[in-house]
Amino acid sequence: MPDGPGQSNTGTVEDDTASVGAGLDALDTPTAADTRGCGRKILGQVLPPVVALVVIVAIWQALWAAAFWPEYQLPAPADVWTQIWDRVTSGEIVGFLWISVHRAVIGFLVAVVVAIPLGLVIANFSVVRRGIGPIVSGLQSLPSVAWVPAAVLWFGLTDASIYFVVLLGAVPSIANGLVSGMDQIPPILPRVGKVLGAGRLASARHILLPAALPGFLGGLKQGWAFSWRSLMAAELIATSPQLGVGLGQFLHNGMSLSDMSMVMAAIILILFVGIGIELLVFRPLERAVLRARGLNGSL
Amino acid sequence: MTATLEMGVQTGHAVRLSGVGKTFGEGRRAVTALDGVDLEVAPGEFVCLLGASGCGKTTVLNLVAGLDAPSAGEIELNTSRPAVMFQEAALMPWLTASRNVELPLRLAGVKRADRRARASELLELVRLAGVGDKRPHELSGGMRQRVALARALASAVDGDGNSLLLMDEPFSALDAITRDVLQSELLRIWRATETAVLFVTHDVREAVRLGQRVVLLSSRPGRVVQEWHVDDIDPAAQAGVVDAINTRLHEVISSHA
Numbered sequence: 001m002p003d004g005p006g007q008s009n010t011g012t013v014e015d016d017t018a019s020v021g022a023g024l025d026a027l028d029t030p031t032a033a034d035t036r037g038c039g040r041k042i043l044g045q046v047l048p049p050v051v052a053l054v055v056i057v058a059i060w061q062a063l064w065a066a067a068f069w070p071e072y073q074l075p076a077p078a079d080v081w082t083q084i085w086d087r088v089t090s091g092e093i094v095g096f097l098w099i100s101v102h103r104a105v106i107g108f109l110v111a112v113v114v115a116i117p118l119g120l121v122i123a124n125f126s127v128v129r130r131g132i133g134p135i136v137s138g139l140q141s142l143p144s145v146a147w148v149p150a151a152v153l154w155f156g157l158t159d160a161s162i163y164f165v166v167l168l169g170a171v172p173s174i175a176n177g178l179v180s181g182m183d184q185i186p187p188i189l190p191r192v193g194k195v196l197g198a199g200r201l202a203s204a205r206h207i208l209l210p211a212a213l214p215g216f217l218g219g220l221k222q223g224w225a226f227s228w229r230s231l232m233a234a235e236l237i238a239t240s241p242q243l244g245v246g247l248g249q250f251l252h253n254g255m256s257l258s259d260m261s262m263v264m265a266a267i268i269l270i271l272f273v274g275i276g277i278e279l280l281v282f283r284p285l286e287r288a289v290l291r292a293r294g295l296n297g298s299l
Numbered sequence: 300m301t302a303t304l305e306m307g308v309q310t311g312h313a314v315r316l317s318g319v320g321k322t323f324g325e326g327r328r329a330v331t332a333l334d335g336v337d338l339e340v341a342p343g344e345f346v347c348l349l350g351a352s353g354c355g356k357t358t359v360l361n362l363v364a365g366l367d368a369p370s371a372g373e374i375e376l377n378t379s380r381p382a383v384m385f386q387e388a389a390l391m392p393w394l395t396a397s398r399n400v401e402l403p404l405r406l407a408g409v410k411r412a413d414r415r416a417r418a419s420e421l422l423e424l425v426r427l428a429g430v431g432d433k434r435p436h437e438l439s440g441g442m443r444q445r446v447a448l449a450r451a452l453a454s455a456v457d458g459d460g461n462s463l464l465l466m467d468e469p470f471s472a473l474d475a476i477t478r479d480v481l482q483s484e485l486l487r488i489w490r491a492t493e494t495a496v497l498f499v500t501h502d503v504r505e506a507v508r509l510g511q512r513v514v515l516l517s518s519r520p521g522r523v524v525q526e527w528h529v530d531d532i533d534p535a536a537q538a539g540v541v542d543a544i545n546t547r548l549h550e551v552i553s554s555h556a
Contacts, residue, residue, distance in 0.1 A: 017480055017483040017484065017487075018426065020476075020480055021426060021441075021480045021484065022426070024439070024441060024476065024477055024480060025439060025441070025442055028439030028440070028441060028442070028477070029437070029438065029439050029442070030436070030437060030438075030439070186389075188385060188387060188389040189389060189391065191366060191385075191389075192383075192385070192389045193406075194365075194366060195364050195365070195366065195380075195381075195382075195383040195454065196402060196403040196406055196450070196454045197380055197403055197406045197407055197454060198406050202406050206402065206405070206406065207391065210391070210393050211391070211393075213393070289393075292393060292434060293392040293393055293434070293436065294392065294434060294435070294436025294437065295392075295436075
């Protein structure tokens, strides 16, 4: 080891380096910026959508009051609200929501289980990617309602038909999300993994999957939206007494009875569930993941 | 442990390259990046590999690191896994600083408590004891590079003078003051750990300041052109050596015009 001629004063030189280094660390460390109060932050989040909603309802009320269209085409906001409120007070709404949401959740979870291996295989094997990659991306643009007739012919008016349609809607988006998440991993990270001693499996577990997580979460979010849409399409078309009444059937019943206020009530409830799950489940999840990586905490 | 000790006694080098060549591509479009490179780094020695862009110095490092296989020649390593540091820190953005340092230990199956202890030891070594819980985006560029150094040191499995640290222009993306500080820090850590270092750079001044030996590589194909022992020269003579190496480097580059 070099114990050079400058040995006698290395002590002071090293102290100097240490203090300069510490000063640089203090100066260069990025500072957290958000200084707004918690109350104002929540207000800033909540106020704009509430204002937008009030404006939309006001326009609706004005159009209804102007009576451009007959009542059976454009009902009053209050009538639609009454439809919803009646279902709430009679307890029927619990049944609608339970039937639809539990189907969507089960369908979504099965879709996740199917899509993860599918996505991993497509992302990691170029032959598979060339073979079925375009088909999986293509399936994303095929409206899953197109599967309903086939499902009904194959499985009859059963839960199996409904789950079939939900799966075909959700699996391609989740798999694609995982593939694009893997594609966006900076190539340096798997190389670092290799020099740190990660084998193929350890690299997938400790480096590739966590690195792909933001893209994968985007895929999950889209997969949920597709499950929910596909489910509504399936429920709307495949109606039968033994399937029970979900939100889709409720909408179908409104159409059969030519009751516009019931139809709009159903649409609002469907929208409400879709937005609710997104806000309660996916938004916080996505925000936590992105925040932890210093990416865009303003969501 | 005895096995590694014996190996250290038997062989007098941390890494030895003999006649190493590397060709990318095939047929007419093949590019020869390295041709007959002979290079030896002794245990505990600090060697700087110097060359213009495209001379294949990074290729040498990739070959030694095992990220790529040589087309010809042999590479003998005296350690089962060299520590590698890249130009970017390349920390895992989802892990805290100390978890990043723990990662190679985790991959090697080290127990949690031992991992923790080793990681905090290494963070202390790079003077980052207080920031173990921070995420990479909360650290400055120089701090990230030091975490990367701690992580690289954690990945080197054998200690006891057998370890080898490979560095690929690790400070070139940093500002001048930070680079200066990190160079002194690297020298301090090198003395403390007694590891051999193979340091790739295109900066002559940096090479002379850090290395005990400076090896100049020619470009396309990369060959060892000349080497200088810069260990014992006094600071006054340093400028002269830097000039001499610079002149030779310019000659090598001009020969491609």
